[in-house]
Amino acid sequence: MTADQADATARRGRGRPPGSGRQTGTARAQAGQAATDRPTATDRLQRLLALVPYVVSRNVVGMAETAAAFGITERELVDDLNMLWCVELRSPDPYCPIDLSYEGGEIMVSEAEAMDRPLRLGVDEACALLVALRMLAELPSIGNGSALSRTIAKLEAAAGSAASPSAQVAVQVDHVTGQSVAVQVADALSRGRRVHIAYYVPGRDEATERDVDPMRLLLVERSSYLEGWCRRANAVRVFRLDRILSIQVLDVAAEVPAEAEQVDVDGGLFRPSPQDVRVVLELAATGRWVADYYPCELVEQLADGRTRITLRTPDTQWVRRLALRLGEDGKVISPPDLAAQICDDATAALANYA
């Protein structure tokens, strides 16, 4: 215990601190990572206000479980519990409104007047969950429509007026493509089965057949992806669902090798690598959508109103197709051999009409 806490304990006039103060091995091991991003006083206050009802609603709860639920170390948890236990009001008569103990790795709150329920949901909180739940309700592959609508109704009731701005945020998932495939992928995942897919690669305008052991179904608003161990490439591959021409769930157990690493979805699915070719395009105003659509390394506004973008790609075949699509709206400036190849492509295509 710190001097501060010892002092507070003494003031309370109780002989014994609420816990033994003994640290477990895990708590010590985790303590090193704890201080990395220090919460502000109000972040911590929110946590403290949730901690008491968390314990009260469960009667008795383990230290490790509680620390995990709050995303803190057991050492931080002990500090939180001590801070709660030390709350003292001085007037009209001095008293300690919270009494708790955490001996033997279990927490119990015996007295917590007025603090035994969590604070209401704020507008941002209610809306974040409601918008997400309504988005999930649009995805057939989630397959739990009834649980979703019941949860939405209960959450709206509990949030009260904080829920209303959520009606002003809407997420519309693309219904047209990929949803029936998503249902099959979800089925294969839940039963641990291999799938056989025919996959269209638009950059090469070709269809390929392969067996995939599904790892995850990534449901992103724009398009959804199957991540899996591709038996053809012997590597982790990510497939856009709307490009899966056909899918069969095989009667074979999926075998994802231990070395298969998940793609970091949140860091962006497609990250350029240093080995990629650097492509520079100049876009007229009518071609500026390219800058919105593809992840660019650099976007520069040119004096004449055009936009110059730089992107990196392992495969330039799709850039050739993009350049044909753009016509006068955008030109590949570099690399020069790619620009020459594109002119040859256009000349060959025009020869068909001669």
Place this chain on the structure above:
Amino acid sequence: MSRRKTERLLSLVVCLLSARRYLTAAQIREAVPGYPDSFDAFKRMFERDKDELRELGIPLETGVNAGSDEEPGYRISRQAYELPDIRLEPDEAAVLGLAARVWRRAELAGAAEGALLKLRAAGIEAEDVSQPGIEPRLQTGEAAFGPLWEAVRDRRPVTFGYLAPGRSTQQQRQLEPWGVVNRRGRWYVVGRDRDRQAQRVFRLSRMAGEVRFTGPAGTVSVPPGTDVRAAVRDWDGEGPPPRTCRLRIRSGAGYGLRRHAVSVKPDVQAGWDMVEVNYSDTGWWSEHLASFGADVIVEEPVDLREAVIGRLKGVLA
């Protein structure tokens, strides 16, 4: 410093929550440890504390006790403070856990985590274990999302620079925002454009520079019956009615077109197929067809054929 502040704010909340009557500032100072001795310094610190509690959504009420002539005091009504009782079945708790993951690392991720914390504190076990491998995500890469969500939530007008499609210079727009909508992976804001005096839709990724508030909270009113989803859908447009085109496609090529074909027949010329496909927008469709290069020849209609030839000539221009 921060620890003492947490202790003080915690005591203040507990004090006001357990108070059965309004407590004056002087009574609060008596009861809550950690305030400075000087009354002026106390007042300043207390003012800041009140603001911080309100920012957390703690309903701090001001009022005068019945039958007293004291100055106005403060309390926190338990009824206004407490999350109403909510119980979820295991399948409901599982979808809630999944929902909280939707925003991971996106704009409202912190809010979703905070909500989950409160719901766990209410006794809900929101662990997502039911659907292994399913990862739903919402992304808010556009910098404008945060300020526009705040503007919609707080009903505040905004201004922003906007590069409209087909224009080479950006314009400053004045908007009373009604809602934000994600359609097929792109974020849009719908509202009343103050200069055009009409409903408008803007794509967030085309906004340039900062989004700034131009009025206080509560000064935007959303017309009753407004459907922000429908507004974006209509704006995005389903396009004119579909037409059918006849294409010659090299055998083994053009999978992207064959997938949506109405009919595919071998062409009289060996090595080619005659394919019929429906389309609606000639401009977009001609660009798409041009991207197949020498593997696709447009036979009919003539305007589409000319548009593709024009595109290809543009490459060489």
